[in-house]
Amino acid sequence: MNSTKLRVLVVDDESYLADLVATALRYEGFETAVAGTGSTAVSKVESFRPHLIVMDVMLPDGSGIDTTRRLRSAGCEASVVFLTARDATEDKIAGLTVGGDDYVTKPFSLEELIARIRAVLRRSKHPREHARLVFADLEIDDEAHEVRRHGTPVDLTPTEFKLLRYLVAHAGRVLSKRQILDHVWEYDFGGSDAVVQTYISYLRRKIDVFAPALIQTVPRIGYVVRVQEPGPGAGPQADAR
Template sequence: MGERAGGKPEARVLVVDDEAAITELVGLALRYEGFEVATASTGREALAKNAEFAPDLAVLDVMLPDYTGLEVCSRLRSQGVRLPVVFLTARDATEDKVNGLTVGGDDYVTKPFALDELIARIRAVLRRTRPDLEDARLEFADLVVDEDAHEARRSGVPLDLTPTEFKLLRYLLLNAGRVVSKAQILDHVWQYDFGGGDNVVETYISYLRKKVDKDREPLIHTVRGVGYTLRLPKD
């Protein structure tokens, strides 16, 4: 298992939904966030993937073609498996929510959902259930981002970031040492329905450099023709 910024191991997430578009989109978003991901489209496949993949959390659709998500969760609990579960439901009924939490679910998200909301719920559940995997603080060198407080500091000095700058810095931190492309940054920071050009990435990288790297050792670097990376300067 790999590690993310701050030395934390990557959490494994099993995404279960019979709509391929949802598993692909959620899986892609989670991988961008640094998670390891496996997918399944039926209840039986979910049970098999749980044994094979050993996830730290499952995103589980309530309405599956064989077992319901509630039945999958109940079967896992009856086997003594305490896998944290975030349910997806297309119905905004109180009964669904109560039933999901009654069988041992940890949270629920109603379709249609925003990816940011789902990922935030996943992180919140992991912080409660697997604090060894999920931490609200991301650190690299003397740069610290506290997600819960929505604060960023460099050498202990607060950075006055806009919401978009904060999301961009957080994404670079989650991928510290890796080169991420403009397309990847657009997908994560501006979401998948962004209709503008990739020049916005250059603009916000410039804004961020002026706040993060001003009068300090530069951490944000351009890899020409590839993208951007957060790393220490090369000697």
Template sequence: MKARILVVDDEQNLADLVAMALRYEGFDTVTAASGTAALARVADFGPDLIVLDVMLPDFTGVEVCRRLRRQAVHIPVIFLTARDATEDKITGLTSGGDDYVTKPFSLEELIARVHVVLRRTKPSDNPRLVFADLSIDEELYEVRRGGELVELTPTEYRLLRYLMVNANRVLTKQQILDHVWDYDFGGNDGVVQTYVSYLRRKVDGREQQLIHTIPRVGYVMRLPR
């Protein structure tokens, strides 16, 4: 089946151009010109990925993403924006976004990022990962700790999965950036520290600690020593 992509941008010519390029790549695409329209298209179109402009006429793309995450809608989001400050990138990604493309951009770059994000968020052939009393069911998109369901954002989910796949292996912050976000922050690893803290509150909150900091290096998932 074709992957369905929703393109949200109030510049209709740009939205149509992006949608046409994605259709040429074999995707099924529709467009929306506002945050309200985007939320409506999510409900009736059921996209597999959203290409989402940050600046929209009613409310921001970041707010669209936050509303979807509050509704537990785990659709990958690639933000489009004319702003390229690191703080803006971190805001977009910490709101639940999966990647960030700055205008002007090449269609080839955007299409490549669409393929990467879809490939990265596609469930693996092995639907279940287990470490200690922590488990991920990739078919149901469920995370459980001690049998209790844990609600995660898509980025938190990918971070946890990467740590679990590499359990007992120390991962640098740059490795985590490359594999979880697949985006070059120019050496800024603050977003990794932020998301690890989010994940710890949800996964390690009342249980034995599984996510450990290796000072000046990165993080590792292992049993307490």
């Protein structure tokens, strides 16, 4: 894939929460790393070079605000979204004073946090890196909500768009029906995973009318976006099962 993924470092001493946030961000197409302490975060910033840091205010070796101050002093320009269990005005002021970009109070929804992260990145100097995905001759523009294949506009429904974007964000990786269902139709979807097969068929009729076919079936596992030249008996109208 020719697009550059934005990198997000999640810093929280609650490993379950850090992993949950990192997993949700990966589903959204970000590259992620986690750290459980301020000192680990400083080391990770040097090697991982994140575009944005999700920083818990309360860390076992000091505050996230102090860690951010250290990072700013060292020249780190990554955007910072603070997480805190407190909603005190002084915390918000302190966080903004050391160069924080936003503040989310625990408990929070993943949807809200991801929306805040996207908003911060749009205001930063890296807004376009994540706004456009390109694979082969397929282009997806997040902001315009447009898709083009071979330079031709492709009209997709919101669900088709979300499904295609998820597949392309993970191009080359085989995704199971359950993974796709959990991401595109949300985790509390009560229907059958047969809906995935149905929408894969819809996408193929719109995306793979051009050669080569990009949406491939991996029998008994799931689906993957990759370039595969059509061979005998194969083609864009291949069965979605």
